[in-house]
Amino acid sequence: MIKRLLIAIVLLALVGGGVVGFNMFRDKAIQDFFANMPVPTATVSAVAAEKSSWTPNVEAIGTVSAIQGVDLTVETAGVITEVNFKANQEVKEGDVLLRLDDAVQRADLEAARTQADLDQQTRQRAQELQQRGVGSNVTLESAQAAAQSSAAQVQKLEAVLAQKQLRAPFDGVVGIPRVDVGQYLSPGNPVVTLQNIKTMRADFTVPEQRLNQMRIGQPVVVTLDGQEGTFKGEITGIDPKIDPASRLVSIRANIDNPDNVLTPGQFARIRVQLPSEDGIIILPQTAVVTSLYGDYVYVVRPMEPKKAEENKEQKEEQGDAVAEAGQPQTPPATQQASQVFVQLGRRNGTEVEIKSGLKVGDQVITAGQNRLSNGTPVAIDNTIDPSKANAPTQVSQQ
Numbered sequence: 001m002i003k004r005l006l007i008a009i010v011l012l013a014l015v016g017g018g019v020v021g022f023n024m025f026r027d028k029a030i031q032d033f034f035a036n037m038p039v040p041t042a043t044v045s046a047v048a049a050e051k052s053s054w055t056p057n058v059e060a061i062g063t064v065s066a067i068q069g070v071d072l073t074v075e076t077a078g079v080i081t082e083v084n085f086k087a088n089q090e091v092k093e094g095d096v097l098l099r100l101d102d103a104v105q106r107a108d109l110e111a112a113r114t115q116a117d118l119d120q121q122t123r124q125r126a127q128e129l130q131q132r133g134v135g136s137n138v139t140l141e142s143a144q145a146a147a148q149s150s151a152a153q154v155q156k157l158e159a160v161l162a163q164k165q166l167r168a169p170f171d172g173v174v175g176i177p178r179v180d181v182g183q184y185l186s187p188g189n190p191v192v193t194l195q196n197i198k199t200m201r202a203d204f205t206v207p208e209q210r211l212n213q214m215r216i217g218q219p220v221v222v223t224l225d226g227q228e229g230t231f232k233g234e235i236t237g238i239d240p241k242i243d244p245a246s247r248l249v250s251i252r253a254n255i256d257n258p259d260n261v262l263t264p265g266q267f268a269r270i271r272v273q274l275p276s277e278d279g280i281i282i283l284p285q286t287a288v289v290t291s292l293y294g295d296y297v298y299v300v301r302p303m304e305p306k307k308a309e310e311n312k313e314q315k316e317e318q319g320d321a322v323a324e325a326g327q328p329q330t331p332p333a334t335q336q337a338s339q340v341f342v343q344l345g346r347r348n349g350t351e352v353e354i355k356s357g358l359k360v361g362d363q364v365i366t367a368g369q370n371r372l373s374n375g376t377p378v379a380i381d382n383t384i385d386p387s388k389a390n391a392p393t394q395v396s397q398q
Contacts, residue, residue, distance in 0.1 A: 041377040042337070044368035046300055047284065049358045054280035057221075057348050058213060058272040060251075062204025064222070066264045067254060068170050068196035074100065075163045077186045080179055085192065087176045091168045098179070098191060102164035109157040116150035123147040172196035200255045200262045202233065204270050205248035213274055214238050220253045221271045224262075231255050231262060235272070271349075281354040287366040288344065288352060295344050298337040298372050300363035300380065335379070337365060337372045 078100030085097045126143035130136070168174075175193040179185060202222055206214065214235065222231040233255035242249050253270070255262065287297050342357030358364065363380070365372070372378070 041379050042368055042371050043381045044298075044300075044337070044365045044372070044378050045382045046363045046365050046380045047287070049281050049283065049354070049360060049362040049364050051279045051281055051360055053276050053278050054282055054353065055276045055348070056274045056346050058206055058210050058274065060204040060206050060270045060272070062202045062268050062270050064200050064202050064255070064262050064264060064266040064268050066172075066195040066197050067199045067201050068172065069194065069264055070169065071190045071193050072097070072166060072169075073188055073191055074098070074166055074185055075187055076100070076160075077184070078102070078164060080181050080183050080185055083177060083179065083181055085174050085177065087174070089174050091172065091174055091194070093168055093170050095168045096165050097168055097174070098166040100164040100185065102161055105157065105161045105164060109154065109161055112150065112153045112157050116147070116154050119143070119147040119150040166191060168194060170194070170196055171198075195264055197257055197260055197262065197264070200231075200257045200264070201236070202253045202255055202268050202270055203250065204253075204268075205243075205246070205250055206272070208242045208247045208249055211238075211242070211249050214249075214251060214272065219273045220255075221273065222253075222255050222262075223269045223271075224266060225269070227261075229261075231257065281358060281360070282351050283354055283364055284366050285347065285350055285352045287364050287369075288342070289369055294341050296339050296341045297358070298365040298369055299340050299358070300335050300365060300378060301338040303334055303336050303377070335377065337374070337376045337378050339374050 080098060081101050082099040083097075084095075084099070085091060091097065123140075123143040123146070126140040130140045172194045173196075175195070177192050179189075179191050185191070202220070216235055216238065218235045220233050220235060222233065223229075233253045235251060235253045237252035239250035251272075283297070288295050289297065340357055340362075343355040345353030345355045347353070365378070368378075
């Protein structure tokens with residue numbers, strides 16, 4: 001009985017030792033495999049960090065409107081007899097756009113002019129009689145007063161008659177007519193909109209912290225959503241008061257509109273251009289990675305000689321297998337990615353200012369960072385950067 005128990009214990013020990021030994025061998029083999037497995041070379045795009053001229057901008061959003069724009073209406077009531085414009089017609093200052101029925105006013109004016117002529121003749125006769133000594137001063141003064149009164153009445157009726165006409169107050173383009181011939185029109189009812197769109201203006205706001213950077217005559221660039229191209233202009237007005245509720249200050253800029261592309265009421269993005277600065281390191285914003293520990297970039301650095309030699313040996317070991325598979329062989333990488341923390345400054349569109357962390361000449365990776373870590377072998381190919389899609393292919397292993 002004891003003999004069988006000893007045999008069972010020995011067999012159990014042998015089986016347990018075999019299992020433990022196999023697990024230790026397996027773990028050691030896996031460790032050796034991953035230790036000797038070459039790290040694949042990551043293809044990235046890079047740009048050299050250089051000091052250049054920097055034109056900072058203040059970005060804002062605003063609304064485009066015509067430099068002159070009104071909704072026209074009449075000053076007096078009446079029935080429309082003429083509509084002398086069509087939609088989108090260009091008109092000149094003083095053009096008659098609409099007439100109301102003015103038959104009564106014309107008749108009153110004609111009667112007033114007849115009376116004014118009569119009173120003027122009476123004044124002349126009274127003046128001649130007074131000069132010959134047969135007329136009194138009282139008669140002359142009464143005639144002069146009557147002549148002046150009738151002349152004033154003519155001017156009044158001419159003004160009343162003019163109110164029966166709607167004239168363009170300035171050059172511009174009229175919109176869609178909102179009235180028809182025969183319609184009774186009252187003061188205040190809109191007739192048509194008139195907009196001078198040769199030059200537009202953009203109204204926008206900036207934070208009060210930016211107020212000291214705003215100047216009359218400062219250049220601005222306007223862009224529209226869904227539309228290519230930019231429109232240039234300059235600041236023409238700065239509100240001297242800051243809104244205490246929003247802490248924003250209102251700014252107005254005149255914008256050139258040579259092809260009448262801008263339309264009153266459009267939403268616009270405005271960039272106020274500040275004075276240029278020299279000696280600033282600028283990078284694409286795609287080069288910067290933000291983390292809980294701060295902002296950093298990957299810089300291309302030469303590999304350590306020992307690591308470069310190991311990488312070369314691993315490539316040589318894989319060379320035969322790659323050749324047998326019919327795949328092209330790539331030379332061993334001699335560069336690696338190195339993580340560098342940086343301090344960011346101002347942003348301008350797709351660019352960002354680097355205050356510290358980089359030196360002039362550093363090759364900064366701008367695309368492919370999601371596959372990188374410290375020490376990852378890299379090869380530079382600037383065609384993988386979407387912003388350089390049309391650039392010539394540049395593959396570098398040096």
